[in-house]
Amino acid sequence: MTSNLLSIGKSGLLAAQVGLSTTGHNITNVNVAGYNRQTVEQQTSNANFAGYGYVGTGTEVSQIKRQYDSFMSTQVNAAQSTTSSLNAYYTQISQIDNLLADSTAGLSPSLQDFFKGVQDFSSNPSLVSSRQALLSSASSLTARFQSLSGRLSEIGAGVDSQITSNVAVINTYAKQIAELNVSISQLTVDPQTQPNDLLDQRDQLVNELNKYVKTTAQPGSNNTITLSIGSGQPLVVANRSFELAATPSLTDPNRVEVGYVTGKNVTILPENALTGGSLGGLLEFRSGTLDRVQNSLGKVAAALATTFNEQHKLGQDLNGDMGGDFFKIPDPQIGASRLNSASSTTVLSAKISDPSALTASDYSLKYDGNNYVVTRQTDGARTVINPYPQTTPQTIDGVDFSISGTAAEGDNYVIKPTANVAAGLGVLINDRNKLAAASPITTGAPVSNTGSGKLSAGTIDKTYLEAGNTLTTPVTLSYDKASNALSGFPADKAVTVKGLDGNSTTYPAGTASIPYKEGDNFSFGGINVAMTGVPANGDKYTIAPNTGGVGDNRNAAALAALQTTNILDGGKATFQGSYAETVSFVGNKTREVQVSGLASQALLEQTTSQQQAVSGVNLDEEAANLLRYQQAYQACGKVMQIASTLFDVVIGLGR
DSSP: OHHHHHHHHHHHHHHHHHHHHHHHHHHHTTTSTTOOOEEEEEEEOOOEEOSSSEEOOOEEEEEEEEOOOHHHHHHHHHHHHHHHHHHHHHHHHHHHHHHHHOTTTSSHHHHHHHHHHHHHHHHOTTOHHHHHHHHHHHHHHHHHHHHHHHHHHHHHHHHHHHHHHHHHHHHHHHHHHHHHHHHHHHHOOBTTBOOHHHHHHHHHHHHHHTTTSOEEEEEOGGGOEEEEETTTEEEEETTEEOOEEEEEOSSOTTSEEEEEEETTEEEEOOTTTSOSHHHHHHHHHIIIIIHHHHHHHHHHHHHHHHHHHHHHTTSBOTTSOBOOOOEEOOOOEEEEOTTSOTTOOOEEEEEEOOGGGOOSOOEEEEEOSSOEEEEETTTOOEEEOOSSSOSSOEEETTEEEEEESOOOTTOEEEEESSTTHHHHOEEOOOOGGGOOOBOSEEEEOOTTOOSOOEEOOOEEOGGGGSTTTSOOSOEEEEEETTTTEEEOOOTTSOEEEEOTTSOEEEEOTTOSEEEOOTTOEEEETTEEEEEESOOOTTOEEEEEEOOSOTTOOHHHHHHHHGGGSOOHHHHTBOHHHHHHHHHHHHHHHHHHHHHHHHHHHHHHHHHHHHHHHHHSOOHHHHHHHHHHHHHHHHHHHHHHHHHHHHHHHHHHHTO
């Protein structure tokens, strides 16, 4: 009996000692990130049968239990991944928001100053000062485009650098988790005896990993876990970790992409495959905002330069020559995949032809074995190059695609029509005398005319620049009242007549007389004139080359009118309006990400608080446990003391 009592006291003493050690362990690790509170689970020892019943033999510690809730842990990891992604996105997009919205550093002031210079040039086309001011404001505008594009490129380079560092951190965490899987597996004897501290370390690493990329965890054998990312690519499987790689894009060596390493091969992952965490946020920002803003800025630059060049070439400079290109426009950027077949002879070129149809998207050209297919990357819209071989370039979204040669199935190219336009924009004219303010034609009528007919000043279109259309000698039109017709049009040119009702009729070259109706517009060889009033029989009207038109500002006025002309987005937006739309998009997106980030942060704090309520260490509770185990220890010691006294009595009886 005494021996049994001593054993009972000893078992209680040992259990209380384990309780004190576990409580002390909790207290000392209260500030350790990822630590889960541990508790001592006790159970009654097997009793001894003594004829009259079963006599208890004390207690034993059955388990040191880790207070862990897998559901709550998963919730915390998901919230952590989302919060980190939004924070990374907001950090980057706020830079663009501040850049574009700046009233002094943005594009709007430079656009306004440039067109103010064009207006002054239109008002005073012969003044040297107004011409020089226009060239200066043009240089300032191109410098602003270049500055904005350069800053966006710097942000892009910073994103690439962070992607590289994030990939390195992810690989490190994956390796450490795999190593912990090994240790945990070796130390797991049965479900009741788990290496709690190692499990805490591993779960904390998983939580830290979710700050960089969203992971999905699945339990494995012997307390191991399997982690996967993206669309199911394994990152950790038992004792094996897999790696990601920051690698140059297949079509753009200056752009870093994320690849999945399998053996010696690296497979590029789509940017939308990796979500969550700072890596996912960076990739989403780059493809969803940075690329769009860079392309949108280039779209405005391309539209401005293209339309200004087209109009400037329709004017006449102080030397009497037709105007040339005012702005330098870089060609679209084209990148061929490094994986394209060596036998491919494909030659691809692209040129912006219609600024109104431009989008803020990049395009891919892929040969599917039968056809070349152009895909707009923003929405996946596909266009087949047809016919092929081409007879003329095929226009897609305002870009002319010219393709020749042969390709192997899978050959791929990326075309960026506007990405580098702002960076490469420049002013080609440095001689102020070459600014084309005048129109190359002039109209007039002799004072001897007796009718009320009047011929407009006339305009020209790009057809005038074609060979044989440039006016070198005057054209004299005569009105015949009997036939109510005009004669004298060039014999080698067709004449198109458009009435006030909008209907038009084309008369073939050589037509002797053209019927006249008040308000008709006559077009031939790129020259467009309108006549109003009622001419008298024999009245004459001349269309002649503009010689000595120093004070003529008709082309300069047309250049100034481009500021308020809806050119972009299918003829629905001005240059300023299109840029304002980009600024608005960035501002709204910044606010959206900021609000979502604050909400996600609140959710993270809430889920973390709920998890800590179950798994965290409460010092007040642990202090109470210390007292409880201390009292139990003292009581069990008293039991052993009594057992010792009783044993001494038994020994004394035998003397």
